[in-house]
Amino acid sequence: MKLSKPRTQPRYDRLYVILMPMLATLLALAIGAVLLALLDTNPIEAYAAMLEGAFGSKNALADTIVKATPLLLVGIGICISFRGGVLNIGGEGQLIVGAISATYVGLALPELSFGSLVPIALLAGFLGGAVWGGIPGILKAYFNVNEILSTIMMNAIAVQGMNYLLRGPMIDPVQLEAASRIPQTARLSRLYDLPRLIPTRLHLGAALAVVVAIVVYIFLWRTTIGYRIRAVGLNLFASRYAGINVRHYMVLALLLSGALAGLAGAVQVYGVHHRMFTDGSATGFTGSAGFNGIVVALFGQLHPLGAIPASFFFGALIVGANAMQRAMQIPSALITTLNGLLVVFVVSSEYFKRRLEKKRLMDIERIEELEKPAKMEAAA
């Protein structure tokens, strides 16, 4: 049978990968425009302020990349977990735990050199996130606990833990003395700041995130462990039948996913804030990177390399939204709203992809049918 080689496949898929996210974005922005109009704001002016804020100058572009960095790291992690068939909604908590671990290391060892401390601190962030992702992984694999729910609970626990530490044991001694008690740690030694790449706020973390994306791509598609993670995600039962220890790979997928979110937290501390702080909520420190990383991963088609442009796009959205907020007095809650719509649109668009594939298969069948009588004649 010459049924294989459906000739149209690559073109359809490549088109889909670019077209669907763009359509989803346009639709979300259109709904955003309606919302803006209802709020008595000129949508065109607002979106112009957004574009200007995200791309208008060298500094704006650098800020966009700085905002994209944690999104990319979290997003790569989400790619691993979703490919492994586990839904990690715990990026927020994992990022926070990673940031706290990394900050703790930097505060505890203030007298080292950049080269000896910062790698340890980033590793601490990585490990902190790994623990916070690993716990729901173990709960899922061995205790049958739904990972969506447990990771959401772990988020809440991490936020409370952060508030406790930053208001108590880890609070900046200066804040304690001044009695202002702003919940934040002392500033880390300036020696530990991640170096700037060009004279803007752009720091080494951005380059690190891109390297991580490439490494994870190789890991998922070119190593046995990565192959098994994806196999478990594609078909649990077949993987079990093939002798893969499914539970191990479930835990591993969530653990690695959490570890990269933790690394994102560490990079935020050493590259941007140089301390840890809280406003009582999760988003005060994370800026919702834990959730937005999910959107980035979906936009990048759950591919670590696809997450690179996706994260840049979302970084621009966030920086642009902040500029819009300053220029037009629009609450940044608008961006949370649009992000929500984007998630819904992107997951819904899978439906059209499947329909497209189904149509293609039917076309192939039809062609086969048409060719059949001709072949039979030829045979006769």
Next chain:
Amino acid sequence: MITELLSVSVIAGILGSGIRLATPYLYAGIGETFGQKSGVLNLGLEGQMLLGAYAAFFVVFETGNLWLGLLAAVIVGAIMGLAMAFVSVTLHAEQGISGIGFYLFGLGLSDLLFQKTMGTVETVSGFRPLEIPFLSNIPFFGEVFFNHNIMVYSAYLLVPLAIFILKKTNFGLDVRAVGENPEAADSLGVSVKRVRYLTVTLGGILSGIAGASLSVALLNVFQQNLTSGMGFIAVALVYFGGWRPFGVMLGALLFSVVIAFQLWLQVLGSPIPSDIAVMLPYILTILVLVVAGQRVKPPSALTKPFERGD
């Protein structure tokens, strides 16, 4: 401190507020039970609660009419439920993720509207406690059971009603069939789509009411992220309750009594820092999920979209 804690009035206070605090979990959890029984996991109910809470609060703030506020929450909840149904039933979207999308949408939109229409935290006079004649005067029991507002009582009335619908009506039978074996239900002429649309919309309506119960009956305020994770906990309670309304109620009560206890500890000035105490309910939820995970199996078709074979 121990003696203070054990006094009758404190215990009555903790139990009474525990019963009150269970209200939003009951509405949201029972709505979610219907959805999950039919095979749809609606994770967006936190967002639906927030929008319902805002809608009810805003209408009551503007008109002073509590019932109109409740109606607003019902309408908003129904629209959100329909949207979730369309995305998960018709478009077959991955439910865990689309739910998070709806959550972010509700979180952002309710905050946006709040900042644009009010800006500062205001209060309204919400539903007042209905003191049931004679019964509310009974010492201890009066305070624990018979001194709540109508939103609280109706939440508990919803439990036997939901049990009746699920067990004794044709609709309930359809819901269970569609959640356990959609192919079989379909071959018997039950429309899987219709049933799921109905349950998810019902879930949206009840989530809207759950939000309203917070903003115009229990707390009588609205602020950013008012529900702070209650919707997600309600989803967890459905697992804990083994997909039975009565089990959901037990879970909600256990949960809210723990919260009430923790609030009392703080009032009494316990040595446990409040940030740590607030963790308790979440840790409890995880433990509860561990226990539930060993006991019961979810509906077989949960999170699985249904497509008629040709």
